[in-house]
Amino acid sequence: MTSQLLALDEVSVSFGGLAALKDVSLKLNAGEIVGLIGPNGAGKSTLFNAISGLVNPTGEISLFDHKISWPKPHELAQLGISRTLQGVGLFNDLSVLENVMIGASKFAKGGLISATLGFDKGHEAELKERALNALAWVDCRHYADREVESLPYPITKRIAIARALVSEPKILLLDEPAGGLGSEDIAWLNQFIKDISRKSAVLIVEHHMDVVMSICNRIYVLNFGEVIASGTPQEV
Ligand code: ADP
Numbered sequence: 001m002t003s004q005l006l007a008l009d010e011v012s013v014s015f016g017g018l019a020a021l022k023d024v025s026l027k028l029n030a031g032e033i034v035g036l037i038g039p040n041g042a043g044k045s046t047l048f049n050a051i052s053g054l055v056n057p058t059g060e061i062s063l064f065d066h067k068i069s070w071p072k073p074h075e076l077a078q079l080g081i082s083r084t085l086q087g088v089g090l091f092n093d094l095s096v097l098e099n100v101m102i103g104a105s106k107f108a109k110g111g112l113i114s115a116t117l118g119f120d121k122g123h124e125a126e127l128k129e130r131a132l133n134a135l136a137w138v139d140c141r142h143y144a145d146r147e148v149e150s151l152p153y154p155i156t157k158r159i160a161i162a163r164a165l166v167s168e169p170k171i172l173l174l175d176e177p178a179g180g181l182g183s184e185d186i187a188w189l190n191q192f193i194k195d196i197s198r199k200s201a202v203l204i205v206e207h208h209m210d211v212v213m214s215i216c217n218r219i220y221v222l223n224f225g226e227v228i229a230s231g232t233p234q235e236v
Pocket residue numbers: 015018020038039040041042043044045046047
């Protein structure tokens with residue numbers, strides 16, 4: 001029996017008169033990498049925004065086979081969901097380590113501010129250790145003390161992934177992780193996503209068809225907010 005982590009049922013989102021998503025249903029099971037593809041403006045990022053509480057959807061969401069109310073952004077980490085943003089979305093004037101520690105805030109018992117500002121040395125050390133580990137997963141531990149601004153783009157993409165993974169999510173949403181990367185970084189990313197999918201099931205938006213075709217178990221194709229095809233990469 002497969003273990004269903006995430007299910008969306010007939011999800012719709014509109015912005016004024018524009019229907020960005022129309023009755024989209026999809027499932028993500030444990031261990032899976034599921035691709036979400038389609039042209040610009042199809043509604044892919046909006047689907048991630050719906051799951052992350054950044055827009056107001058209609059329809060239903062279930063986590064771990066239980067219907068829940070739509071998550072608020074601050075509830076995501078506790079619910080076992082993490083995402084990366086299209087682009088990079090790090091804080092340029094913070095260090096790499098601080099950026100990743102922000103992703104670990106669900107572990108900060110006295111609150112993130114108190115832990116990161118050093119009011120609570122015990123928790124600060126724990127968050128730091130978690131963040132350093134997450135940086136090691138993406139081969140970037142040696143960048144911990146650097147400012148994000150000073151780093152090459154492909155490295156910042158990896159750090160954004162570390163920030164998403166540091167909360168140890170069951171569900172990882174990746175929005176165009178290969179965007180702007182060259183072939184070597186893409187090869188690394190393919191292998192990395194395959195490896196982490198054993199712990200965190202992955203829903204990935206990606207334009208690089210070679211990535212989607214080589215790592216996804218299943219794919220959904222969105223066009224004008226609607227699922228127009230779904231199945232294995234071969235079927236699609
Ligand atoms: P994709 O990620 O597939 O390229 P998006 O989900 O970003 O597409 O956008 C889907 C549609 O919704 C587009 O027409 C876009 O302009 C519109 N849209 C997305 N976010 C907003 C928003 N916050 N306000 C108004 N329109 C939006």
